[in-house]
Amino acid sequence: MKKIAIIALSLISIIIFFACSSREVQSQPMSSSSSKSSISPKGLDNLDAREALVLANKWKTSNPEITSFIESDKLIVQFANKTTVEIPLPSESMVVALAPYIDKTHSCSTHYISGCQGELVDVSVKVLALQDDGTVLIDQTMKTMANGFIELWLPRNKNISLTLESMNLKSEGELTTFSDSNTCITTFQLL
Numbered sequence: 709m710k711k712i713a714i715i716a717l718s719l720i721s722i723i724i725f726f727a728c729s730s731r732e733v734q735s736q737p738m739s740s741s742s743s744k745s746s747i748s749p750k751g752l753d754n755l756d757a758r759e760a761l762v763l764a765n766k767w768k769t770s771n772p773e774i775t776s777f778i779e780s781d782k783l784i785v786q787f788a789n790k791t792t793v794e795i796p797l798p799s800e801s802m803v804v805a806l807a808p809y810i811d812k813t814h815s816c817s818t819h820y821i822s823g824c825q826g827e828l829v830d831v832s833v834k835v836l837a838l839q840d841d842g843t844v845l846i847d848q849t850m851k852t853m854a855n856g857f858i859e860l861w862l863p864r865n866k867n868i869s870l871t872l873e874s875m876n877l878k879s880e881g882e883l884t885t886f887s888d889s890n891t892c893i894t895t896f897q898l899l
Contacts, residue, residue, distance in 0.1 A: 747767065747770075747771050747774070747787075748787065749785075749787060749791050749793045751763065752785060752793050752795065755795065756795075756798075757782075757783055757795050757796065757797045757798060757803070758861070760783050760785070760795045761778070761783055761803065761821070761859065764776040764783065764785060764821045764822070765821055765853060765854075765855070767821075767822070768821055768822050768854075768855060769854065772822070773787075773788040774786065774787055774788065774822060775820070775822045775823075776820070776821040776822045777818055777819060777820040777821060777822070777823075777891075778797075778803055778805065778818070778819045778821065778891040778892075779818060779891060780797075780802050780885075780886070780887050780888070780889055780891060781796060781797055781802070781887065782794045782795060782796050782797055783795045783797065799864070800863060800864060801861050801862060801863055801864060801885075802861070802862060802864055802885050802889075802891070803859050803860065803861050803862075803891065804819075804859075804860045804862055804883060804885065804889075804890075804891055804892075804893055805819035805821075805824065805857045805858070805859050805860075805891060805892050805893065806857060806858050806859075806860055806870075806872075806883075806893045806894075806896065807824070807826030807827070807828070807852070807855075807856045807857045807858075807892075807893070807894045807896075808826070808828055808831075808833055808852070808858075808872050808874065808879060808896045808897075808898050809826060809827040809828060809856075809894065809896070809897055809898065810827060810828070810875075810877065810897065810898050811827065812827045813826070813827065813894045813895070813897070814894055815894065816890070816892035816894050817890040817891075817892055818890070818891055818892055819857070819891040819892035820892075821855070824855060824857065824892060824894075825855055825856055826852065826855060826856020826857050826894070827856055828852050828856050828874070829852060829853075829854055829855075829856050830851060830852060830853075830854070831851065831852045831874055831875070832849050832850070832851055832874060833849065833850055833851070833852060833858060833872050833873070833874040834848075834849045834871075834872070834873040834874065835847075835848060835849070835850050835858065835860070835870070835871075835872060836870070836871040836872075837860065837862065837868050837869070837870050838868065838869045838870075839863075839866055839867070839868060839869075840866070840867050840869075845862060845863065845868065846860060846862075862885045863885065864885050864886070865885060865886055866884065866885050867882060867884055868882065868883050868884065868885065869881075869882055870882065870883055870896070872896050872898065873898075874898055875898070877898035877899055878898065878899065879896040879897055879898050879899065881895065881896055
């Protein structure tokens with residue numbers, strides 16, 4: 709009888725061991741290192757500036773160790789391992805990140821995708837952008853992103869009049885798209 713009890717206890721212990729082991733394996737979350745291993749400079753290979761900018765915006769929250777910013781002629785992405793990738797902007801256009809605001813803003817000249825945060829998140833803004841000669845560049849309603857910015861792709865070497873309207877408020881001003889122009893515009897207060 710004693711042998712049967714020992715054998716039964718041994719079998720129960722083995723069953724419990726395997727049952728618990730398989731449950732632990734199943735309940736362990738996937739390693740974050742496996743998901744982050746796909747985040748590398750190679751992820752930017754064969755992407756144009758627009759596609760890379762979309763990816764950099766996604767990385768702002770999912771991979772905060774990546775630093776990314778826009779200069780007038782290129783998008784720059786710096787990885788945690790100190791690798792830097794530069795993606796040239798098109799020769800005929802550049803991107804300007806615009807954060808309209810009501811109460812809070814920050815001074816800025818170079819847009820850090822990985823760091824800049826505007827006040828108005830997920831807000832519809834009617835954007836009207838005109839060249840000096842009256843040519844309409846943009847006339848549409850856009851939504852601010854999770855970072856509070858709207859990214860405007862504009863022709864280079866232009867003086868542009870900009871009108872923003874949102875929540876029955878309005879702001880007007882000028883911006884430029886020259887090689888020394890700011891890529892971060894945080895001066896449009898909606899009144």
